[in-house]
Amino acid sequence: MVVLTDKFGRGISDLRISITDRCNYKCVYCRTGNEGALYGDLAFADYLRMARVLVGMGITKVRLTGGEPLLRNGVVEFVRELAKLRPQGLKPPSQSRDSSAAEAAPLQGPADQGPTDQRPNDQRINYMKQVPRRAAPRNNNTGEVAEDRLDIALTTNGHLLADLAQPLKDAGLTRVTVSMDAVDPDRFARITRVPGGYDHVLAGIRAARRAGLWPLKVNCVLMRGFNEDQVIPFGMFAREEGVVVRFIEFMPLEEDRVWSPETVVRLEEILARMAEYRPLVEIPHARSETARRYRFDDGVGEIGIIAPVSHPFCGHCSRIRITSDGKIRTCLFSVWDHDLYAEMRRGASDEELAEFIRGVVMKKEERHHIGEPDFVPASRTMVHIGG
């Protein structure tokens, strides 16, 4: 059994690879809107070799991210190659059969909106109005992956997902997380600074459901003054679309340096806002899971809250990241990165790469220091790391 651990005894099982530094959105809380890509990207064969070595060391889950990963031609073929890798390590609790109570729990929304949903991709619903409630069955499709398969996930803004969801699923993608920061189309455009994106993303979400990319998660970063009033509409959206909506506290990882403690919409406030719509009941989450999980009191719809600012989870962090230009980052808030690609370029063998990676993992930071007087901004912002 292969398990990669750091000096604090944390098992490292989760790898995120940014496959491009480019993004087609300019979200106000992420980018300046003026800068483009800052770093290059590598050939897929290079990422594949890195992934193969890391999977041999205990990585059981690979998430593709960016920039916007779907901008990269060849992503489907890359997923097909990744899917041939076989994990060697222990499945983290959230992925093992023993914890199926926690992981199998996501509920579908209305019964007719699962993978067989025939609703047009572009049919909008006004989530700023009360959405009628309908009974929903439990989801039988748990999204669990076979023990011997690599769990391959994707984080995307969803703009290009409608046409790619099925090919990605066929290639071996396990699941997808779509970032979406408003369910009001005008607000969505104001945040992304790209006109007309909302309908593309909604179509992408529905296509992903139909393709069986499940559980389907929708991540919303809340930033005060922009979208904190979207909490209840997103609760309705979760119930109507049958997706798990997860709110993320805004972290100081933006290009514009606009973060302050006041801009963060914290876990307690999110819960209080949602309670005005209907009560949430907390449900178990796996130790390594970043999100606290909640279900509405009638069992319809799941909400998650990722609260790295108000309730840090560094003690259970199981992640390392590879940037688009091949650097390892051991924490989102690292002030340095480790050039794995340089090792490859100088002709290192797989064993030498593994040795390098083991040394890097030993340097993984104990925790972040957001909001503390000694906080030092990360050496890259989120879009250039890969969230």
Ligand code: SAM
């Ligand atoms: N383009 C893809 C997408 O939109 O999902 C992947 C890259 S994006 C940088 C990954 C995630 O990071 C998105 O969910 C985004 O909302 C989130 N993110 C960006 N900046 C953030 C910040 N300062 N704090 C918290 N989350 C942030």
